[in-house]
Amino acid sequence: MIEQNVRRILSQLPGGVKLVAAAKTRTTEETLEAIAAGVEIIGHNYIQEAERAHQIIGGRARWHFIGHLQKNKIKKAAVLFDMIETVESLEMARGIDTRCARIGKVMPVLIEVNSGCETRKNGVLPDEVEGLVRQVSALNHIKVEGLMTMGPLVPHLEDSRPYFSATHRLFEEIKGLNLPNVDMRYLSMGMSDSYKIALEEGANIVRLGSLIFGPRA
Numbered sequence: 001m002i003e004q005n006v007r008r009i010l011s012q013l014p015g016g017v018k019l020v021a022a023a024k025t026r027t028t029e030e031t032l033e034a035i036a037a038g039v040e041i042i043g044h045n046y047i048q049e050a051e052r053a054h055q056i057i058g059g060r061a062r063w064h065f066i067g068h069l070q071k072n073k074i075k076k077a078a079v080l081f082d083m084i085e086t087v088e089s090l091e092m093a094r095g096i097d098t099r100c101a102r103i104g105k106v107m108p109v110l111i112e113v114n115s116g117c118e119t120r121k122n123g124v125l126p127d128e129v130e131g132l133v134r135q136v137s138a139l140n141h142i143k144v145e146g147l148m149t150m151g152p153l154v155p156h157l158e159d160s161r162p163y164f165s166a167t168h169r170l171f172e173e174i175k176g177l178n179l180p181n182v183d184m185r186y187l188s189m190g191m192s193d194s195y196k197i198a199l200e201e202g203a204n205i206v207r208l209g210s211l212i213f214g215p216r217a
Helices: 002-012 028-036 047-060 071-080 090-103 126-136 157-175 195-200
Strands: 018-022 041-044 062-065 083-087 107-113 142-149 182-189 205-208
Touching: 002 018, 002 028, 028 041, 028 047, 041 047, 047 062, 047 071, 062 071, 071 090, 083 090, 083 142, 090 107, 090 126, 090 142, 107 126, 126 142, 126 157, 142 157, 157 182, 157 195, 195 205
Parallel strands: 018 041, 018 205, 041 062, 062 083, 083 107, 107 142, 142 182, 182 205
Antiparallel strands: none
């Protein structure tokens, strides 16, 4: 089933769009099946879970962190991941920068946008994104490569479109600033239920879990 799902999704995605398999709670066997079918990027929300999977899978895929990064997990994240999609503060960015400096690495990151301005959701408020990017651009072991958003839960899928559209506008505005250590390449938006709308609004990274692996147990 996983192989069929991956092949179907990859055949339908537009050229240049990257598929992240959101592997939270999935077994290593399931993840390996997705990789064998063509998945090149694995997304994880939890460091410990990613560590266990990484020990077996290693470099057979690239690794994106797509969850909330706790301060005490930054050290491990700097080693494990090829991209952190959820940078939401200067403090977090400085922590990543410090750890990456120690291991001689430049970490590609995305700034997480709280596009729905929800009080209980992680991410930077839209009107604070540019200011954060300007601050992060002064760090030499981080490279801002784009934006990521979840978007709020909405009663109808079409209601998610304005949040994706607004994040795309932010992306284009920041792209035009020509800041050091900033190369706006990626717009990570959309999950299994909303990715088609996100693609229409400019996403070039989609994070899919249940469409690949099926419903969680």
